[in-house]
Amino acid sequence: DQQVKQNSPSLSVQEGRISILNCDYTNSMFDYFLWYKKYPAEGPTFLISISSIKDKNEDGRFTVFLNKSAKHLSLHIVPSQPGDSAVYFCAASLDYQAGTALIFGKGTTLSVSS
Amino acid sequence: NAGVTQTPKFQVLKTGQSMTLQCAQDMNHNSMYWYRQDPGMGLRLIYYSASEGTTDKGEVPNGYNVSRLNKREFSLRLESAAPSQTSVYFCASSEVNSFNYGYTFGSGTRLTVV
Numbered sequence: 001d002q003q004v005k006q007n008s009p010s011l012s013v014q015e016g017r018i019s020i021l022n023c024d025y026t027n028s029m030f031d032y033f034l035w036y037k038k039y040p041a042e043g044p045t046f047l048i049s050i051s052s053i054k055d056k057n058e059d060g061r062f063t064v065f066l067n068k069s070a071k072h073l074s075l076h077i078v079p080s081q082p083g084d085s086a087v088y089f090c091a092a093s094l095d096y097q098a099g100t101a102l103i104f105g106k107g108t109t110l111s112v113s114s
Numbered sequence: 115n116a117g118v119t120q121t122p123k124f125q126v127l128k129t130g131q132s133m134t135l136q137c138a139q140d141m142n143h144n145s146m147y148w149y150r151q152d153p154g155m156g157l158r159l160i161y162y163s164a165s166e167g168t169t170d171k172g173e174v175p176n177g178y179n180v181s182r183l184n185k186r187e188f189s190l191r192l193e194s195a196a197p198s199q200t201s202v203y204f205c206a207s208s209e210v211n212s213f214n215y216g217y218t219f220g221s222g223t224r225l226t227v228v
Contacts, residue, residue: 009154034216043118043204044157046216089156100164101147101172102217106156 003027004092006105015114019077023090023105026071030092034102035064035075038087047088048075080112116140120205120220127195127227135190135223137205145208146188147217148172148180150201157204163188195227 005024013019021035031052036044050057050064050073057064063076077084087109091102121136139146147162149172159172161180169180177199179191188207192199202224206217 006156036217041221043206043219043221044217045219049216091157101159101162101170103159103173104149104157106154 001026002105003030004090004103004105006088006090006108008108009106010109010111012111012113013080015082015112016079019075019080019084019110019112021075021077021088021090021108021110023073023075024071025073025092027092027094028068028071029094031095032093033064033066033073034091034093035062036089036091036104037084038089038107044089077110080110082112082114085110085112117218118205118207118220120203120223122223123221125223125225127192127225129196129227131195132191132193133195134192135203135205135225136187137189137220138187139205139207139218140186141207141209141218142185143207143209143218144185146182147206147208148178148188148190149204149206150174151204151222152201160190160203195225197227199225200227201225 034049035047037047038044048062066073087107089107090105118139144165148160149157158174163169163182166185181189202222205220208217
């Protein structure tokens with residue numbers, strides 16, 4: 001059973017507008033959440049993360065929100081740029097301090113048009 | 115500043131052949147991972163090594179073996195390749211004491227089994 005779910009395979013947004021990518025999880029024991037960005041023919045790159053003890057983390061144009069009661073997190077990109085067009089993966093960790101492996105969602109392909 | 119290096123980048127195997135995918139990191143990270151990416155399936159963990167001398171199975175370990183040769187190198191072996199192992203393979207490393215706990219991924223090995 002999938003523990004990390006990204007239910008929207010794709011999202012299209014105009015340049016300058018907000019992009020909101022969503023992620024749901026089923027395991028309440030996850031203690032750390034991350035977002036990765038992937039361009040074709042490249043490996044994923046780390047974008048932003050949030051600890052389960054926080055509800056928001058911001059880094060420039062990227063903000064991640066965590067709603068533990070709903071087991072939901074979202075990535076906001078404001079303003080969106082054409083270079084943001086990529087596949088975005090949500091990931092979660094069961095034991096951050098122990099270095100346990102991340103569990104990834106299936107990804108959402110973001111297309112930003114100019 | 116190489117980060118994570120994977121070799122080869124491309125490989126075509128016949129069913130039943132064996133091969134080893136190589137991965138090396140130069141960031142002195144303790145933990146290393148092997149994932150596979152298939153269309154519509156996201157990134158699925160094959161094996162990981164939380165520290166030198168330890169390895170653990172992930173979500174999809176069948177048909178694979180791994181060796182943590184030293185702190186830098188983590189190899190993935192296919193003993194008898196099958197068409198179902200056609201995929202893009204990513205190696206990653208991480209340091210649990212890193213604030214952001216971000217993995218660094220290699221650029222991937224695209225494997226086709228015919």
